[in-house]
Amino acid sequence: MVSTLNILLLWWASCAQSDQAFDLPELLVAESGEVIDTVQEWQSQRRPEVIELFRENVYGCNPIDKPHNLKFEVKEINPEAMSGKATLKLVDISYGGPGGNGCIHLAVFLPNDRPSPAPGFLLICNRPREENIDPTRVTKSPFWPTEEIVDRGYVAATFHIEDVDPDEHDQFKNGVHGIFDPLDSPRGPDAWGSIAAWAWGASRCMDYFEADNDIDHTKMAVVGHSRGGKTALWCGATDERFALVISNESGCTGAALARRKSGEDIQAINNRFPHWFCENYKKYDGKEDELPIDQHMLLALMAPRLVYVSSATEDKWADPLGEFLSCVYAEPVFDLYGVKGLGTSTMPAANSPLHEGQIGYHLRRGSHDLTRYDWNCFMDFADKHWETATRT
Numbered sequence: 442m443v444s445t446l447n448i449l450l451l452w453w454a455s456c457a458q459s460d461q462a463f464d465l466p467e468l469l470v471a472e473s474g475e476v477i478d479t480v481q482e483w484q485s486q487r488r489p490e491v492i493e494l495f496r497e498n499v500y501g502c503n504p505i506d507k508p509h510n511l512k513f514e515v516k517e518i519n520p521e522a523m524s525g526k527a528t529l530k531l532v533d534i535s536y537g538g539p540g541g542n543g544c545i546h547l548a549v550f551l552p553n554d555r556p557s558p559a560p561g562f563l564l565i566c567n568r569p570r571e572e573n574i575d576p577t578r579v580t581k582s583p584f585w586p587t588e589e590i591v592d593r594g595y596v597a598a599t600f601h602i603e604d605v606d607p608d609e610h611d612q613f614k615n616g617v618h619g620i621f622d623p624l625d626s627p628r629g630p631d632a633w634g635s636i637a638a639w640a641w642g643a644s645r646c647m648d649y650f651e652a653d654n655d656i657d658h659t660k661m662a663v664v665g666h667s668r669g670g671k672t673a674l675w676c677g678a679t680d681e682r683f684a685l686v687i688s689n690e691s692g693c694t695g696a697a698l699a700r701r702k703s704g705e706d707i708q709a710i711n712n713r714f715p716h717w718f719c720e721n722y723k724k725y726d727g728k729e730d731e732l733p734i735d736q737h738m739l740l741a742l743m744a745p746r747l748v749y750v751s752s753a754t755e756d757k758w759a760d761p762l763g764e765f766l767s768c769v770y771a772e773p774v775f776d777l778y779g780v781k782g783l784g785t786s787t788m789p790a791a792n793s794p795l796h797e798g799q800i801g802y803h804l805r806r807g808s809h810d811l812t813r814y815d816w817n818c819f820m821d822f823a824d825k826h827w828e829t830a831t832r833t
């Protein structure tokens with residue numbers, strides 16, 4: 442429970458750091474003015490309202506959820522992957538719409554020495570495919586330390602964002618925008634951007650997990666770094682099938698509070714990445730205080746599930762303190778459910794993870810990256826909350 446005094450102190454400290462005061466929108470007051478003080482009211486009233494506010498103003502609305510023609514094709518099974526430690530499945534997840542067809546290439550490594558179904562992690566990969574998520578394992582990267590994930594008894598799954606939607610402003614002609622956006626009407630100001638499209642892709646991977654008996658789809662985490670971390674959060678908010686949502690150094694329009702305007706701000710992100718969010722988001726360029734939401738409300742949408750935010754000491758562009766404060770301010774919704782959120786309002790020292798409550802957090806020493814240290818923290822957190830034995 443965060444005491445009022447703590448919030449005031451924290452507020453003061455954070456204002457002092459950014460030299461800016463800010464007033465967050467009320468998490469537990471509905472648009473009607475009604476105070477939300479039960480789980481039932483949160484679930485039926487305020488939670489749907491908050492999701493709609495994020496849809497309309499930030500990430501945009503998807504024209505489609507699960508396509509009726511979604512198809513899974515296991516293209517390859519190798520039960521002797523990683524010198525016999527894992528079974529590799531390469532799965533094509535395909536779909537079609539008025540503008541054509543698309544396919545997500547999902548790679549899944551299942552630990553051979555763990556009884557199925559096994560829990561695991563889905564990485565939304567936003568870095569070059571060949572260097573980071575090579576399924577042949579000739580090239581290995583700490584961005585996806587697959588061998589370590591499997592050694593710890595977890596499923597390691599990944600897909601690349603470019604399978605779903607290109608990471609460039611192509612006037613929304615390609616990827617799932619080209620496939621599913623209505624051909625005959627102009628694009629609305631609340632139409633989905635690329636972050637929402639990639640999140641949609643992660644949900645289609647979950648559709649596959651539900652269909653694979655070797656995977657415990659009730660214990661799957663969605664993980665992303667930076668723009669992938671923003672995507673993981675929006676995916677976890679809109680798809681409650683993910684039991685754990687992990688956002689690594691997601692910064693602006695990810696875990697960091699927009700109103701702190703510390704590091705990257707809304708104008709900077711919209712200028713550099715005009716395709717990530719809906720058109721309406723541009724109304725808030727330089728006007729963070731006018732947003733009807735802030736990013737702590739995005740984290741609150743995960744309650745009472747598990748959510749994990751990680752920052753790095755040198756990653757000022759992503760505003761580590763703003764990411765931490767979002768976790769603190771999301772806590773009242775976890776309180777409503779009677780579960781522990783973060784459990785503190787004091788930012789921990791570097792490399793001292795907070796793993797006690799449903800909200801996990803760590804501040805890694807170093808720069809903007811997704812590293813073995815981060816992954817091992819995520820797995821420690823999953824071990825603790827999913828009660829699985831560490832196998833290293």
Ligand code: GTR
Pocket residue numbers: 567666667668669691692693705710
């Ligand atoms: C930066 C961008 C951030 C973050 C990052 C990344 O250039 O400003 O919002 O998403 O890219 O994805 O690595």
